[in-house]
Amino acid sequence: MNQETKICQNCKNPFVIGPDDLSFYERIQVPPPTLCPECREQRRIAWRNERALYKRKCDLCGETVVSRVSPDKPYPMYCKKCWWGDTWSPFSYGKEYDFSRPFFEQFRELLYVTPHVSILNLNTVNSEWVNQETDDKNCYLNVGGHYNEDSAYNTYALYTKNSLDNFWMLNSELAYENINCEKCYRVVGSRDCSDSQNIFFSFDCRNCSNCLGCAGLRNKQYYLFNEPRSKESYEEFLEEHPLSSYKNFSELRARAETLWNVVPHRFASILRSNEVSGNHITNSKRVFDSWDVEDSEDAKHIYIGGWLRDSYDESAHGASELSYECASGGGVYNSKFCNFCMSGDPLKKIHSSDVEYCYSVIDSKNCFGCANMRSGEYCVLNKKYTKEEYETLVPKIRRHMADMPYEGKNGRVYGYGEFFPVEFAPYGYNETAAQDYYPITKEEAIGKGYLWSDYESDARYEFSDYAIPDDIGYVKDDILQKVLKCEVSGKPYRLVPMELEFYRRMQLPIPRVSPLERHKARMKKLLPRKLFERSCECTGVSSERGNYKNLISHVHGAARCSNTIQTPYSPERPEIVYCEQCYQAEVA
Secondary structure, three states: OOOEEEEOOOOOOEEEEOHHHHHHHHHHOOOOOOOOHHHHHHHHHOOOOOOOOEEEEOOOOOOEEEEOOOOOOOOOEEOHHHHOOOOOOHHHHOOOOOOOOOHHHHHHHHHHHOOEEOOOEEOOEOOOOOEOEEOOEOOEOOEOOEOOEOOEOOEEEEEEEOOEOOEEEEEEEEEEOOEEEEEEEEEEOOEOOEEEEEEEOOEOOEOOEEEEOOEOOEOOEEEEOOEEOOHHHHHHHHHHOOOOEHHHHHHHHHHHHHHHHHOEEEOOOEEOOEEEEEEEEEOOEEEEEEEEEEOOEEEEEEEEEEEEEEEEEEEEEEEEEEEEEEEEEEOEEEEEOOEOOEOOOHHHOOOEEEEEOOEEEEOOEEEEOOEEEEOOEEEEOOEEOOHHHHHHHHHHHHHHHHHOOEEOHHHOEEOOOOOOOHHHOOOOHHHOOHHHHOOOOHHHHHHOOOOOOOOOOOOOOOOOOOOOOOEHHHOOHHHHHOOEEOOOOOOEEOOOHHHHHHHHHHOOOOOOOOHHHHHHHHHHOOOOOOOEEEEOOEOOOEEOOOOOEOOOOOOOOOOOOOOEEEEOOOOOOOOEEEOHHHHHHHOO
16 A cells, blocks of 8 residues: 545644555545644544542432543533443433434534533542542542542543642652652652652662762762762751751752753653654554553554554553544444443453444443443443344444535544544543643634633632742641632632641642642643654764763764654753663663
8 A cells, every 4th residue: 555645624734644644544445634633632632621620419319429521511510429320321311323414513412412421430439529449548639540549630640649739759759840760769859760769859869879960870879960979968958958848848859850851861661562653652662643551552643542452643541452543442443433332340351342423332242332321231322222233223324424514613524433523522621631732722723613611610710828938847727728729820829738638748838839830830841642753963082072982982983973763852942862772881
């Protein structure tokens, strides 16, 4: 097969569909996409609400619960107990397929009449305000993680304890304001560190302890800004510059992050993997243009995924095979164009299979165009059929979708092979993960045909006449009753008791911005989900810009490294970027 070049019907930019892509589409019997990979990802995660949580009454039992669904949404919401209970049937909403109307019109009606579950979490204890989490205990406003305890404001944290404000934190304890760290104890303001303890404002350090403002260290202890110190000298510095002071904390962090840019950076974080491209890929084979992926094979355009096989275009999806254009689910075989479709109880190892164009369909098989349904089989638009009826009807619907596509906003056309129209999403664009990775203004969102939420709670707060002390040592318990003003958004925020206890235990200052703005600041520090073709910056004896001198001789000697790399570091960024061979020689 020859490659094809198409124009994305959303952003109008050209994109290439290669021979391997065409073979995959032919294998799963779908037409090639009409949107570029980035626009497809943006469309999928515009259906994923992670952190916009509200108080709302269950439309079945009337109890007020924490919900992903704001009170002004035009569709019903059931609390977890009711949604998973037996007092209602998703099949009662089933409807006949109407061949005189586009499929997506009919699906939208079903989506907005069926009850949505209030929040997605499982096996949690004293963790009412967590979403898309399992097995949390004493946690608050965690998102997308599992097996956490006494932690808050984390995104994608697994097996953490007593940790706050982290993004991708694994198997760690006493962690604060970190990105992509694992197996760490008492780590603060750091990035890409592992197997370390008592680490502050450090980057790419492994098996280190008692280091502050360091980068690219291995097996070191008592270092300040990459310079060795005696134990006594190191501790004296911390006494003179206590991190309990907001002023010291901010100044040291800024100084450290400047130093990070003058040591070689690995072109991409790819570990124990073969034939892969992207960033943060581990234990994988033949995985291309993918981000935050582990233990996967033969996959492409994956954005947060694990244990995938033969799958394309997945977002926050895992443990699946033959999956295409799916998001926020897992444990599924042969799924296409689905969102929040998964196994309801991983311990039972019940898996969904052969589901297509489904939303929030759990433990189901052979379903097409269904919404908010459990334990279904041979269903179309939530109506049950016999096996023979289903296998006759579904091919007709696919052909009908191609012959009578839905015409959406901004001229976008949705036939068979397209994910759900973004204007059908149950949430405003600003409530979803799309705003994290593809931030736009309200005016831009509306102009592009996306939804936007202006909902605000009726609760009103009067800011407290209170100045946060510079040092945590001067903060009293009465701060828990204060309404603080975020220095970025100007909106109110408050501390919760576990948060104050954490700052005191860690001897860290009170943050001056709200949890949401802290999350936004972390997201801005992430590398883009794009690849740039560059040359390795190693010139033999130093970096290209001369701001780093090589420590040892490389295999290419004093000559410039000839390797080209595909990296998320764009050419105009300040970091020094080395290929794997040169990085291993200098840092690892």
